[in-house]
Amino acid sequence: MSEKEAVLTVAASDDEMDAVNAFIDMLVADVPFDEEARTQLDMAVEEIFVNISHYAYGEGTGQVTVRGRVAQEPPYTVTVAFEDEGLAFNPLEKKPPDLTPAVRRHKIGGLGIFLARSMSDEIGYERRQGKNVLTIRKKMV
Amino acid sequence: MKKEFIQSEAAGPNGWTVWGVSGRIDITTAEDAYARGEEIVRKSGKTALDLSEVDYVSSAGIRVMMRLFDLAEDNGKEFTVVGAAGTVARVLKETGMDTLLQMQETVNDLP
Numbered sequence: 033m034s035e036k037e038a039v040l041t042v043a044a045s046d047d048e049m050d051a052v053n054a055f056i057d058m059l060v061a062d063v064p065f066d067e068e069a070r071t072q073l074d075m076a077v078e079e080i081f082v083n084i085s086h087y088a089y090g091e092g093t094g095q096v097t098v099r100g101r102v103a104q105e106p107p108y109t110v111t112v113a114f115e116d117e118g119l120a121f122n123p124l125e126k127k128p129p130d131l132t133p134a135v136r137r138h139k140i141g142g143l144g145i146f147l148a149r150s151m152s153d154e155i156g157y158e159r160r161q162g163k164n165v166l167t168i169r170k171k172m173v
Numbered sequence: 174m175k176k177e178f179i180q181s182e183a184a185g186p187n188g189w190t191v192w193g194v195s196g197r198i199d200i201t202t203a204e205d206a207y208a209r210g211e212e213i214v215r216k217s218g219k220t221a222l223d224l225s226e227v228d229y230v231s232s233a234g235i236r237v238m239m240r241l242f243d244l245a246e247d248n249g250k251e252f253t254v255v256g257a258a259g260t261v262a263r264v265l266k267e268t269g270m271d272t273l274l275q276m277q278e279t280v281n282d283l284p
Contacts, residue, residue, distance in 0.1 A: 046200050049201055050201065068259055068260050071229055071259070071260045074229065075260070075264075078199055078200060078231050078233075079231060079232055082200050082232075082233070129268075143232040143235060143236070143268065144231075144232040146232075146267075147232050147267070147268075150267055151260075
């Protein structure tokens, strides 16, 4: 099966969100997609990137490499892997957020990863060569 | 990082102020969205965020709504959302925001 591949490396910063969105636009530009699936892909990408931006490097700075692949035949599955060199951390092990009124006023943890998981067809984490690698898959049609 | 945040403000039924926005409420627009929403909540007794022209709400947008709901509640006011559809409605339901905010389908359903 032929696939289109692309790689982007940016600073782990919310300021790079537009660059990541543009990268995803470019990645899926040549394949048909269901509008809702596209929205959900964007959401999963934002939630994971922002999670890395906010937490991977603590008070320090670092980079994120985004590796994208899209199959060139139905269901045009998009695979996006996010790599960072922050402390080993598997966000998929976090408990779902508690959104009850008494709790949410203090801190809502895990909401982004909860949504990323919900919006993806598959999501997985591995620690590889000193890097956190979080990978999502989404069928575009 | 900031993007222009397109919005409108209109009188709705039963004393509600309808705050209409369009496009995305995401990490790049959330800060602006909260600032605009805060102004409206502070000056209005009842504020309804109309999401019918919004096609994308991330967790940053959910947090904006939670903060505005808390702001309204702390000041004896009301805040709700109307018009959510598609993935936006799904996100609100999966996070329990539909119940918390007593989400309504349309402006005309505002109590």
